């Protein structure tokens with residue numbers, strides 16, 4: 001038996017072929033069910049006990065070598081046949097598809113960047129807030145409708161814990177924790193108890209701005225917002241401020257920008273007015289300053305707040321807010337940007 005194994009070993013070692021049929025025949029001859037190596041394994045039980053160790057080792061070696069030989073020759077065949085239906089290793093790889101940023105993130109980062117150029121820092125506050133930071137310190141009277149369950153998601157009543165309805169709460173936190181001059185913007189998610197439609201959602205994003213120092217005036221506010229509008233919507237953009245009301249600013253205003261789609265001539269996006277409303281703003285009410293321990297005789301400030309979804313809609317002409325939340329890649333893939 002040992003002689004037979006040795007013979008076969010030599011045969012395996014010297015076998016060479018680049019013909020697929022020959023290689024397959026060689027495999028069948030040695031390793032198939034009726035092959036020579038298989039037959040030797042069957043005869044192994046006849047080997048006297050004292051020789052079993054040696055013969056076993058030799059048999060295993062023969063089997064391994066035969067298997068390796070067949071696999072090597074087959075692999076060599078595949079490489080040799082590339083370009084003839086086999087694998088062509090010289091072809092360029094498929095490019096990996098890169099993801100894109102969410103449009104809300106793109107516009108949020110762009111807004112942050114614009115204000116960073118004016119020296120605004122970024123600040124953040126909690127999404128789960130107390131009544132003080134969302135309403136009371138911001139001068140909301142006790143009977144204000146925003147304090148109603150219909151408008152605000154309450155987590156707990158008495159003391160009230162709620163999901164913040166605007167990022168103005170971060171203003172309060174900043175004023176409580178730092179001394180003027182304060183120049184900061186606060187991006188974040190906000191929550192309102194609204195029925196979801198093309199124009200409203202119960203979760204959306206805002207960016208709040210706050211600037212407090214000595215001698216800050218309404219003219220500073222206006223110039224800051226004009227700079228923002230030019231950077232965001234283009235050099236030709238005009239702004240207008242309409243008087244408005246917010247409990248935490250006095251005077252208060254809403255800012256419109258000239259419609260960048262029709263150039264102010266009137267179209268269905270600006271509802272033929274030539275103007276688009278983009279944010280609320282005003283001079284920080286002296287009592288809000290006092291609520292947070294800032295001397296309102298020494299300091300003045302302005303604040304503004306804008307919805308990121310709205311700015312994104314205007315910038316990219318998105319007509320339905322729900323698209324932002326549906327994660328449809330056909331929608332998301334359209335936004336490529338440096339941000």
Ligand code: DAH
Nearest residue numbers: 166168280281282303304305
């Ligand atoms: N918090 C307001 C809102 O959610 C937006 C706002 C208006 C913020 C005027 C301000 C501001 O800071 O001065 O509708």
